[in-house]
Amino acid sequence: MNQLMEHQLHYLSQKYNEYNLPMYLSYPVDSHWRQPADEAAISLQLQQLAAAQVYVHVPFCRSVCYYCCCDRVLGGNEEDKDRYISALEQELALKLSGRSRRLKSANIHWGGGTPAYLNERQIERLAVSLKQYVELEDNGRMKLEAYPDKHIVTEAKLLLLKALGFNYISFGIQDFDTRVLKAIHRECDVEAARETIGLARSLGFTVNVDLCYGLPYQGLGEFERTLKEIVKIAPDKIVAFPYAHYPAIYPLQRKIPLLSLPNSYIVSRLFALAREILSSDYTEMGSDTFIRNNGRERHPGVHVVRDFMGSSETGSPELVGLGKSAVSRTGRLYYKNVQAMDRYRAALDEGRLPVEQGTTHSWSEDDAIRAEIILKQLLGGTPIDKQALKDSFGVEFDTYFRQELPVLRSMEKDGLLEGVDSPRIQVTTSGTYFIRAVAHVFDPYYKSTSIGENSI
Ligand code: SF4
The missing domain is CATH 3.80.30.20 (tm_1862 like domain)
Known part of the structure; x- marks a missing residue:
């Protein structure tokens, strides 16, 4: 790694510390x-x-x-x-x-x-x-x-x-x-x-x-x-x-x-x-x-x-997740099995699904759009393709994400992103080291909770 890159990583790691950011599984x-x-x-x-x-x-x-x-x-x-x-x-x-x-x-x-x-x-x-x-x-x-x-x-x-x-x-x-x-x-x-x-x-x-x-x-x-x-x-x-x-x-x-x-x-x-x-x-x-x-x-x-x-x-x-604490996703629904062994077994003995109450999530259309960007494009190592999003979800990226755009532009200035105002937003090599920081810009759930509440 050359010295310039080392200096840049040093600066960016202070500014975009991912310590409390989720892994986005x-x-x-x-x-x-x-x-x-x-x-x-x-x-x-x-x-x-x-x-x-x-x-x-x-x-x-x-x-x-x-x-x-x-x-x-x-x-x-x-x-x-x-x-x-x-x-x-x-x-x-x-x-x-x-x-x-x-x-x-x-x-x-x-x-x-x-x-x-x-x-x-x-x-x-x-x-x-x-x-x-x-x-x-x-x-x-x-x-x-x-x-x-x-x-x-x-x-x-x-x-x-x-x-x-x-x-x-x-x-x-x-x-x-x-x-x-x-x-x-x-x-x-x-x-x-x-x-x-x-x-x-x-x-x-x-x-x-x-x-x-x-x-x-x-x-x-x-x-x-x-x-x-x-x-x-x-x-x-x-x-x-x-x-x-x-x-x-x-x-x-x-x-x-x-x-x-x-x-x-x-x-x-x-x-x-x-x-x-x-x-x-x-x-x-x-x-x-x-x-x-x-x-x-x-x-x-x-x-x-x-x-x-x-x-x-x-x-x-x-x-389909099987076993205690296993996670499932069917259709637009995420749900989790109970973690405690005795409760997991008890539910099954009673002929009930061992699903933990209060830990289900039904995807909204907004979740689907953001999941596409976070999980598939950013974490999948491909550019954010505005036209593809329009074709799949019928949304104009620049209008739909107008609140996120200023942060994305500031990340572009810092060298994490390229082409924020073009049809495809590319994560730079420097940006890939802080990909979760980029992803969390698109995550309104994270912004609405206190630091440290997120799990991985
Ligand atoms: S990391 Fe260690 S404790 Fe955790 S599941 Fe693997 S072997 Fe078990």
């Missing part, structure tokens, strides 16, 4: 879903659904990492896990039985938690139950999130997963540096990761690796070593997420000393470093996602969008 972000749940309407939508992405939440983890923002359960014995699978089967039946055809899905995703922490019998049972109701489309993706530890992701488990139809595996590496890992209470050894990933690849899995930047004690040197190791391991896809520090929402994060966290300038430099090191072998596709083989022309038609599963290249916006 959805729009509006889930902390703004506050409508009551209409279970009858949800059931009807589920019945009418022909195809959707399917997310299965398996919350159990061997130990808990301090930086984690996921809904997870520490340990869990075999009986707990079996009972949880029974609850998932009840939920599947409640949501997807009585249909003339199974639900089609281009993307079945088991996340958590640590789904690979289930034993082989439990994995097989859950996969077989899922298949009764969900059919993976041709060339569809069946994906499992995994911890890069050969004691959790054993060869026998990988063979079983392959036989059950899984074709994609995502390893949460985050960083290899010992001090960083100790500060977040996580273990991840380069050799073990190399071995496990190599084994997964040799069995024919497509392999994704998640990295996290902005972690405690993570400096440019530490992250550079991790990135170089990752390039040697050569996963098919790398997603580099910024660490989100919200100790008020995730109390375990209080164990991370505030002073150990890199400042916003270093955070932007860490992402710049990822870009620099990955650029020779990977193509940046937006949403913090890098796909192996450099050059967009080598990935025709691939468009990455941010979603609850991180980032995804498959199109369907419909999502």
Whole structure:
């Protein structure tokens, strides 16, 4: 990075600090879903659904990492896990039985938690139950999130997963540096990761690796070593997420000393470093996602969008979430399952959908327009196309967003955007480091709440 760019990043990171801005896994972000749940309407939508992405939440983890923002359960014995699978089967039946055809899905995703922490019998049972109701489309993706530890992701488990139809595996590496890992209470050894990933690849899995930047004690040197190791391991896809520090929402994060966290300038430099090191072998596709083989022309038609599963290249916006705390989207409705295990199971035992009251959101036309800009265009790494918005939604950008225009023009002056008054607004390279700051200009929900209330 040249000196001019360094100075510019330094200035911009002071002005556009993203510390309190949401990650935009959805729009509006889930902390703004506050409508009551209409279970009858949800059931009807589920019945009418022909195809959707399917997310299965398996919350159990061997130990808990301090930086984690996921809904997870520490340990869990075999009986707990079996009972949880029974609850998932009840939920599947409640949501997807009585249909003339199974639900089609281009993307079945088991996340958590640590789904690979289930034993082989439990994995097989859950996969077989899922298949009764969900059919993976041709060339569809069946994906499992995994911890890069050969004691959790054993060869026998990988063979079983392959036989059950899984074709994609995502390893949460985050960083290899010992001090960083100790500060977040996580273990991840380069050799073990190399071995496990190599084994997964040799069995024919497509392999994704998640990295996290902005972690405690993570400096440019530490992250550079991790990135170089990752390039040697050569996963098919790398997603580099910024660490989100919200100790008020995730109390375990209080164990991370505030002073150990890199400042916003270093955070932007860490992402710049990822870009620099990955650029020779990977193509940046937006949403913090890098796909192996450099050059967009080598990935025709691939468009990455941010979603609850991180980032995804498959199109369907419909999502059926299964498991405690799982999020769904059917039609224009977002809703969330209850998080507490006992309430989740109790709802299912009573034959009710385990939807949390007061956490539903029905999209307005305005939400749809803003979601298109925030999730698809800005976070998807494509320009804001005013004509395309007019064609899709019938709105004149300059009139509809007249209140946002002065802020966008000021961002243009700061070098974050180009062409604010032209037909296409382009985010500059500098702007991509502050993409959430650009996105939040279009988010009226964020403006109407106090700082810190947003979740990621
Ligand atoms: S980061 Fe993954 S392994 Fe660690 S506690 Fe969270 S879900 Fe569990």
